[in-house]
Amino acid sequence: MKFLADFFPIILFFVAYKLYGIYAATAVAIGASVIQVSYHWLRNRQVEKMHLITMVMLLVFGGLTLLLQDRTFIMWKPSVINWLFGAVFIGSHFIGEKPLAERMMGDAVRVPSPVWRRLNLAWGGFFVLLGLANLYVASFFFSAEAALTAQTGLAQIDLTSCGELFNGDELQMCLEMQSLEADWVNFKLFGMMGLTLAFVLLQAFYLARHMQDQEQLTEEN
Structure with a gap:
C-alpha cells in the first residue's frame, strides 16, 4: 500500500492526462502532491522527505509548465x-x-x-x-x-x-x-x-x- 501511496500523484497524473490532456494532468499532480504531504503532516506531524522533495519539484517544474504552456x-x-x-x-x-x-x-x-x-x-x-x-x-x-x-x-x-x-x-x-x-x-x-x-x-x-x-x-x- 505504501508503494502505491508513493506513486499517488503519478497515478492521478495518468488518469487526468487520459481525460483532459497534459496541462490539466500537471495541475492535478501538483494538487495531489500537496494533498499527499498535507495528509502525512496532519496524521503524523511529520512528512517524508521524498514526498516533500517531489512536491517542491512539481511546484517548480509543473508551475513552469502551466505558466509557459510548455x-x-x-x-x-x-x-x-x-x-x-x-x-x-x-x-x-x-x-x-x-x-x-x-x-x-x-x-x-x-x-x-x-x-x-x-x-x-x-x-x-x-x-x-x-x-x-x-x-x-x-x-x-x-x-x-x-x-x-x-x-x-x-x-x-x-x-x-x-x-x-x-x-x-x-x-x-x-x-x-x-x-x-x-x-x-x-x-x-x-x-x-x-x-x-x-x-x-x-x-x-x-x-x-x-x-x-x-x-x-x-x-x-
Missing part, C-alpha cells in the same frame, strides 16, 4: 528528481557514519555494513539510470516537437487540435507528437513504477540472503 518542464522533472535522489544516496556513501540505505532500513533489517554500502550505491545508480531512461523516452517527443515547430514556425503547438491546425505532412507530424507524448506518459507511470518495483524486489532478495548469513554468524558467536 511540456518540456514537466517532462524533465522526473529526470531531475531521480538524479537528485541518486546524488543524495551516493553522497551519503561518503558523508556521515552510515549510508542512507542503512539509515532508512537499518532499524528493521540487520545485515553487515558492507552490504548496506553496496545496496546504497545500487540505489544511487538506479536513480541515475532511471533519470536517463526518462530523458531518453522524452527525447523522441522533443525531436518531433522541434521538427514541427521548425516547419510551421509556431512557438507552441496544441496537440488537441492537430486536425484543425494542420493537414498533410504537418498533420502526420502533429499526430506523431501526440503518440510520443502518450508514450512518455505511459512510461512515467508503468515504466518507472515497474522498474522501481522490480528493483525493490531484487533488493528484498538481496537483503534476505544476507540476513540469513548474519543470523548464522550471530549463532556461531
Whole structure:
C-alpha cells in the first residue's frame, strides 16, 4: 500500500492526462502532491522527505509548465528528481557514519555494513539510470516537437487540435507528437513504477540472503 501511496500523484497524473490532456494532468499532480504531504503532516506531524522533495519539484517544474504552456518542464522533472535522489544516496556513501540505505532500513533489517554500502550505491545508480531512461523516452517527443515547430514556425503547438491546425505532412507530424507524448506518459507511470518495483524486489532478495548469513554468524558467536 505504501508503494502505491508513493506513486499517488503519478497515478492521478495518468488518469487526468487520459481525460483532459497534459496541462490539466500537471495541475492535478501538483494538487495531489500537496494533498499527499498535507495528509502525512496532519496524521503524523511529520512528512517524508521524498514526498516533500517531489512536491517542491512539481511546484517548480509543473508551475513552469502551466505558466509557459510548455511540456518540456514537466517532462524533465522526473529526470531531475531521480538524479537528485541518486546524488543524495551516493553522497551519503561518503558523508556521515552510515549510508542512507542503512539509515532508512537499518532499524528493521540487520545485515553487515558492507552490504548496506553496496545496496546504497545500487540505489544511487538506479536513480541515475532511471533519470536517463526518462530523458531518453522524452527525447523522441522533443525531436518531433522541434521538427514541427521548425516547419510551421509556431512557438507552441496544441496537440488537441492537430486536425484543425494542420493537414498533410504537418498533420502526420502533429499526430506523431501526440503518440510520443502518450508514450512518455505511459512510461512515467508503468515504466518507472515497474522498474522501481522490480528493483525493490531484487533488493528484498538481496537483503534476505544476507540476513540469513548474519543470523548464522550471530549463532556461531
